[in-house]
Amino acid sequence: MVFQIFSNCIGTFLFKDGKIAAEKLFSDDQIISYHDKVKEGKEIAPEKDMLSKNAGAEVLRGKIPPGPVLKQFSEAKYLKRMREASIIITKREIAESVRRDHLIIQASNNIEETDKVINNLAKRLREWYELYNPEFSKSIESHEKFAEIIQEKSRKELLEEIGLKEELSMGAAFSTEDLEPIMRLAAGITSFADLRSEQTAYVEKVMKDLLPNVNAVAGALIGAKLLARAGSLEKLSLFPASTVQLLGAEKALFRHIKTGARPPKFGLIINHPLVSRAKSSVRGKAARMVADKISIAAKIDFFKGEYHGDDLKKELEAKLR
């Protein structure tokens, strides 16, 4: 006779020649704590208990149990319980899967999207406002400043600033009622701009906490974007430097692999000041060096090493001067 002990997510079972001979079902509270231990291949209390009653039984742990053992659980009552247990376990696993690097990713993506929104709205604002005051809109480049200043000052004041008289302007006369929606839009843009700067500050802070080395080498925003591309800190740290160099240039990379077109030399990393400032003849080399150091920094950050950010950055700057 063969005795086997097997624990799954619903309980611990004793098998006699492949048939269930004894069982100890878990309560809802036990499911999670026992599941963790079983997954790590550790012994749990009910197994110990069952083993003491049936000395010599083989404990199936950390490997796939034989077919006949697994087959016993196809009965409806076990399946029903298995579903309940799986739902409990999975819910907890989803909750536990959230880590702080996911928050950076969300914030970083949000900054990118906010930028786009500001741009779109500002274009509309200018188009609209130019009916009323075309000359001034031309004179100021920054969207955010433009939105702010038109709320603060009247048309007359603004035109005086650029040395024009109101009567000679191309702008139409607007009633307050017609001007109001334009000002509301401008207020919206200003609040988006505030949101963006707040979130940038947040990303910078969390990056400093969580990825101090990457933050030092790549800068907070580029580091966060690389992280978002990679998906998680774990993935970013396990990437080779060559992958980091080309993050964000996937389309060009696969085109190169598929058709043999010229390979891309950099992805997101082009936004790094050391790369974008490099002469175009050595930009590829600069991108490679920066990617190398970012990759080292990410590895240090993931495995919780000491802070080497400044050293890495100094080395880079010395090489790329």
Added chain:
Amino acid sequence: MTIQENRLKGIFTEKKGKKIIFLTKNLTPGKTVYGESTYRAGKDEYREWVHTRSKLGAALAKKVTQLGIYPGSKVLYLGASTGTTASHVSDVVGNDGFVFALDFAPRTTRNLMYLCELRKNMSPIIADAKHPERYAGQVTIVDCVFQDIAQRDQAEIFMKNCDAFLKKDGFGVLAVKARSVDVAKKPKQVFQQVRAYLESRMIIVDYKELDPFEKDHCIFVCKKK
């Protein structure tokens, strides 16, 4: 209404002009999963199996001769994602069957969870399909293994799971994405490779390329020896 039963059990068809659309009987009437259209016939509600959004649905549209999934089957579904196809599998197997829906990504499993809470025959699992021993405690022996994961070693993963959980004479259905095996190789070559590997251990019942519904994908229906 001209809803007819298909040659494949648990699947229904309806003629819509020249086209034939595939349907499954909705287990949760009144609720749809991914915005698909529904059809009523008497007391029953049927959901359209949109063949451009599901590889199994595409296989049906390509006139696959065997799915391996029957009413009452227990199915291990690897790569369930948000549950688009898994919901149809759950419809087909019905309340006597069971679907173990496994996925690795917590984000997509969140949507799958809503589905599993509604359907009494679905159980969600977060695990890496590469390591069957880690979720052996959450499944049983099954009648069918369906796999749709975009991994380089998808054929090996499939074989591991079939060895561990598929009953003798059970069906294994594998959707292959050629571009995740090798982006540079011609898809046909990749399919050949996978076929040779599968044939060494299983009997291939049917094989369909899923163009034009899914680019560079194919589906294998095999039977365990």
